[in-house]
Amino acid sequence: MYGEIITIGDELISGRTLDLNAKYAAGRLTASGLRVIRITSVGDDQVTLTKTLSTALENSRFVIVTGGLGPTDDDMTNEIVASALNRSLSINKQLLKRIETYLKTRGMTLTPAMEKMAHLPEGSEILHPDGLMCGCSIVEKDVRLYFLPGVPDQMSHLLDNFVLPELLSVYKTVPVVEQRILKLYGVNEAEIMEALKDLTDDTGDVVLGFYPNFPENHITLSLNEKNEATIKKELDRVENQIKKILGVFIFSSGHQDMEEIVGHALLEKGITIAVAESCTGGLISHRLTNVPGSSTYFQGGVVVYSNQVKMNLLNVSPETIETYGAVSECTVREMVRGVQKRFDTDLGLAVTGIAGPDGGSAEKPVGTVHIGLAAGDKSLSGKYRFWGNRGQIKMEAALMALDWVRRYLNGNTFLPGI
């Protein structure tokens, strides 16, 4: 069953804010087997919202609308919807009472701005059994419309607990849709296309999708409307063919990110790690600690931005830095030994490089990055050249360093450097 999402807010169409609500809702609807055919963002603008709503009513079976339900003057969704659907606005007594109670417990009195929140289009049904930001639904010409607040936590709570269950109970005949994601690192889209050019004729009903997702590349495998046993078999067949060709670049065949894959492998093998970061500035530690339970294997890290700190904290010798520079193979080797020893861990991981925009030279241009890994008595290092702005070079270097850990734990060779 197909529908669409409309998100409302000047901050979206002026480019100030990323539309996290649309991404969340689209992901949850898709994962539930409901198809999203379009996402539209409009401002607090009666004309465009009215047109967008009527187009949606003509083309979709359900419409999720977020934003514009609050007390401020630019929150006008209820008024615009009432006018677009030719319905009157009237006070919802249930909601008004909630607002009054909320204000009373805070020693405040009802203002016209707060009362406005209770003016809903005729026929609206409140979604949440209590709470102020309760959302509501309207059925118009067999199309189910849902109006949710724009605050991401409130929106996701209402979507998960009220909208999705209702949609799934109404549209019981949702076809089985399965999609798998392969996440790749170290290979670009053109190389992927070239590598899979003989395969693409032989995927049967499995549809492949190719998506650059800097610095990763994702391949999706999708199959619709068959029975579950066939779907699994067909997807397995194509997935295995891709893995035969590009397996070494595939770090995740699912929704897990690199840090979850690495974390899971460390946990499973009972291996501990510590990280020394220069140009990545804490990003590797930040990513590793985004994983719940990471304290089991991640002992800690150091961000050694100055040379003095590299010497004091990691025992990098002044002579090494003097002779070879802070961005060099010798320095990264001493850093990685130093961090492994300092944290007393099985593995040490170290990165030193030039994230830019300044600090580059002809010999060591911006984007030059050394990665080091220490395991037991051994240490390894590699030199890479990354491209992009400061943020992109940090992202590339952090992902490459995590990929080194993944490949080491898998017994794979590292990606070739320069």
Place this chain on the structure above:
Amino acid sequence: MYGEIITIGDELISGRTLDLNAKYAAGRLTASGLRVIRITSVGDDQVTLTKTLSTALENSRFVIVTGGLGPTDDDMTNEIVASALNRSLSINKQLLKRIETYLKTRGMTLTPAMEKMAHLPEGSEILHPDGLMCGCSIVEKDVRLYFLPGVPDQMSHLLDNFVLPELLSVYKTVPVVEQRILKLYGVNEAEIMEALKDLTDDTGDVVLGFYPNFPENHITLSLNEKNEATIKKELDRVENQIKKILGVFIFSSGHQDMEEIVGHALLEKGITIAVAESCTGGLISHRLTNVPGSSTYFQGGVVVYSNQVKMNLLNVSPETIETYGAVSECTVREMVRGVQKRFDTDLGLAVTGIAGPDGGSAEKPVGTVHIGLAAGDKSLSGKYRFWGNRGQIKMEAALMALDWVRRYLNGNTFLPGI
């Protein structure tokens, strides 16, 4: 002059990918005085894209379309556009030659997939004077349509260097629009509305916008179509009124992020800093080092995830951890002294807390966070309770810690804790 943005890709409507292109293009267009009235994302789907294109042609003066120009089978923008505009597809010889040259230098031969990229709708004008991903434009019934690749770097390059200059030269009568942003931390939207309730009648033609942007809140001030001198005076007047009421929460009156504000203040005062992080896991260091030139004031940081490391690296005493726990005022005080001493900096900043989802207790629930600041011989600490998931608690704690530095440098009091 008003227009809209259409982004194409199944990854957008299935919620797998955030629409960074739409945000970038919307931001650049708005900043140039061009109004974006709608952003629409559709899949690689002929029916919906065709309808979306014709709606855009009826309602806008310019349309920016991104995605679907590559060599893969799901890249169908050119075909769909040709059919929607009733134009034939024909080989653009200039582009075909570029593709052949590109392949030749790599020792590859022309494949039908690569050749397909050169099939453009009749009347297309190539934007970039060389390069494969060159984008193109079409004028249809006085509406200017631009087709750009979906890869963010390519899209932004073409938009900035070819699309925007052309739009600005065609629509010379762009009205003067100025928008200012005030970024606030430590106050919620309802409190902002309450604080400004008497002001909102007195803003003249200045339109205020209120946008929660977790964990921040943003207020925009916009004014259209007047002469520049008046605009500045009017915006200054309203900005000053807001600052009188909420000034203590406003950390940025511009586009700068907290780390840029803090970094600038440190640089200006010639003060150095080092950071000890437990629950934020490296995020504070990562944010500080996102600022170019941060190595001048940021000496480095430690991520002390285990108790052992807190003791070894920061000299937190085993008795303190034993008696008060790792998440306590006493521990954060010793951490912050330890990091300041270890890195020999003017300021030390430390955070210890429980990011969850596990590790909470009745006494110290998930979200309990202690922040410490050492300056010279003094040290200060505060205890906070944050809400949300692991990622949100990391974000809140990191922002609060950075806000402590900002307030300390400004001579402001810290936000009250618990």
